[in-house]
Amino acid sequence: MPDRAPQPVDRQLPTDEARDLISLVRDIAGREIAPKAAGEEDAAHFPREVFTLLSDAGLLGLPYDSEYGGGDQPYEVYLQVLEELAAARLTVGLGVSVHTLACYALAAHGAKQQQVEHLPAMLGGGLLGAYCLSEPSSGSDAASLRTRAVRDGDGWILTGTKAWITHGGIADFYTVMARTGEEGPRGITAFLVPGDAEGLSAAAPERKMGLKGSPTAQVHLDGVRVGDDRRIGEEGQGFAIALSALDSGRLGIAACAIGLAQAALDEAVAYVTGRQQFGRPVSDFQGLRFMLADMATQIEAGRALYLAAARLRDAGRPFAPQAAMAKLHCTDAAMRVTTDAVQLLGGYGYTADFPVERYMREAKVLQIVEGTNQIQRMVIARHLAGPEGR
Numbered sequence: 001m002p003d004r005a006p007q008p009v010d011r012q013l014p015t016d017e018a019r020d021l022i023s024l025v026r027d028i029a030g031r032e033i034a035p036k037a038a039g040e041e042d043a044a045h046f047p048r049e050v051f052t053l054l055s056d057a058g059l060l061g062l063p064y065d066s067e068y069g070g071g072d073q074p075y076e077v078y079l080q081v082l083e084e085l086a087a088a089r090l091t092v093g094l095g096v097s098v099h100t101l102a103c104y105a106l107a108a109h110g111a112k113q114q115q116v117e118h119l120p121a122m123l124g125g126g127l128l129g130a131y132c133l134s135e136p137s138s139g140s141d142a143a144s145l146r147t148r149a150v151r152d153g154d155g156w157i158l159t160g161t162k163a164w165i166t167h168g169g170i171a172d173f174y175t176v177m178a179r180t181g182e183e184g185p186r187g188i189t190a191f192l193v194p195g196d197a198e199g200l201s202a203a204a205p206e207r208k209m210g211l212k213g214s215p216t217a218q219v220h221l222d223g224v225r226v227g228d229d230r231r232i233g234e235e236g237q238g239f240a241i242a243l244s245a246l247d248s249g250r251l252g253i254a255a256c257a258i259g260l261a262q263a264a265l266d267e268a269v270a271y272v273t274g275r276q277q278f279g280r281p282v283s284d285f286q287g288l289r290f291m292l293a294d295m296a297t298q299i300e301a302g303r304a305l306y307l308a309a310a311r312l313r314d315a316g317r318p319f320a321p322q323a324a325m326a327k328l329h330c331t332d333a334a335m336r337v338t339t340d341a342v343q344l345l346g347g348y349g350y351t352a353d354f355p356v357e358r359y360m361r362e363a364k365v366l367q368i369v370e371g372t373n374q375i376q377r378m379v380i381a382r383h384l385a386g387p388e389g390r
């Protein structure tokens with residue numbers, strides 16, 4: 001059964017422009033994204049044409065500077081757009097979030113000349129990005145990465161393997177963290193590598209539990225040469241850039257999780273109010289009513305939490321612990337809500353005839369990406385009690 005168009009959420013938006021933006025996204029989501037989600041996820045098909053459409057509509061660079069083709073939108077608005085997209089299809093919401101993450105290094109730390117040269121195509125010229133931090137032997141301990149960049153005349157030669165790369169093999173550009181110096185976080189530098197660079201190749205996509213439409217693949221860098229004009233920021237600054245990108249990226253994951261949870265709740269409400277047992281709708285039974293109430297409460301709390309963190313960011317205030325809390329709460333909530341949605345649909349919930357089993361499989365990955373939820377707890381605790389082992 002094709003996914004239903006997402007139910008409109010009553011949103012507090014700061015401007016008329018933001019309201020128009022949400023209407024536009026709902027229109028695209030209802031027409032172009034939700035109806036094809038089930039079939040294309042089943043077939044592991046990545047909807048590249050949807051990303052072209054979003055780019056043409058100005059939706060792939062929303063939180064960035066309009067001087068370079070961005071949308072000048074506050075995070076508060078950008079994240080609600082992501083939530084709407086993820087409610088229609090997680091592959092799209094998460095894909096936009098990862099693309100935004102991949103643009104961050106250049107937009108926030110690039111030299112003016114680099115920004116003028118590359119950003120317009122990245123933010124609104126139809127290009128799709130990937131963010132390459134993880135490796136086969138370094139996930140949570142990302143600072144131990146081994147991919148090397150070695151100076152070669154006026155450029156660099158990159159060699160190594162990046163793992164779990166969203167859009168790996170289909171991206172037009174890769175923001176790559178590579179080691180240029182000492183072991184540990186201070187020896188890492190960021191580079192912008194074109195997707196068609198000689199020596200760059202991708203393995204076959206991972207065969208995942210869910211999110212099958214979104215390709216995740218190892219990316220091999222076999223002596224890839226880039227000019228020094230593709231180094232982003234200073235030598236040794238790459239890990240700090242990667243982590244500050246993730247502070248914002250985690251808010252994107254939080255918003256996607258709430259979109260997914262909202263879609264599951266909407267589906268569950270529609271089902272239980274129609275399904276009759278014992279001569280009445282099953283939504284009459286208090287046990288189920290209380291489940292619905294708990295699901296809605298977790299979603300509203302998550303939305304409020306990610307928006308509070310976004311408003312701190314928009315005000316130029318520190319927001320890293322709040323972003324970690326939002327990622328932790330919203331993705332755990334999505335896991336619980338989607339699991340309960342399957343329960344509310346009974347046996348039908350366990351079949352692919354309804355989208356809730358897919359939502360449940362998709363929710364799981366959100367507890368893992370951009371720092372597992374154990375890592376989010378470490379980030380939060382460090383702000384409370386200082387670094388471990390002091």
Ligand SMILES: Cc1cc2nc3c(=O)[nH]c(=O)nc-3n(C[C@H](O)[C@H](O)[C@H](O)COP(=O)(O)OP(=O)(O)OC[C@H]3O[C@@H](n4cnc5c(N)ncnc54)[C@H](O)[C@@H]3O)c2cc1C
Pocket residue numbers: 098130131132133134135138139140141163164165166167208211216365368369370371372373374375378
């Ligand atoms: C679908 C998908 C898409 C992804 N996309 C990208 C991408 O685009 N770019 C990218 O760079 N990466 C990406 N990743 C990688 C992702 O960020 C990592 O999987 C994640 O950071 C965890 O790393 P790991 O898988 O190596 O697990 P590990 O780090 O090996 O962790 C294994 C377990 O140990 C726990 N653990 C580890 N250290 C600690 C600790 N100190 N305290 C407590 N528990 C700990 C973890 O929480 C986990 O439960 C993606 C992953 C997936 C599954």
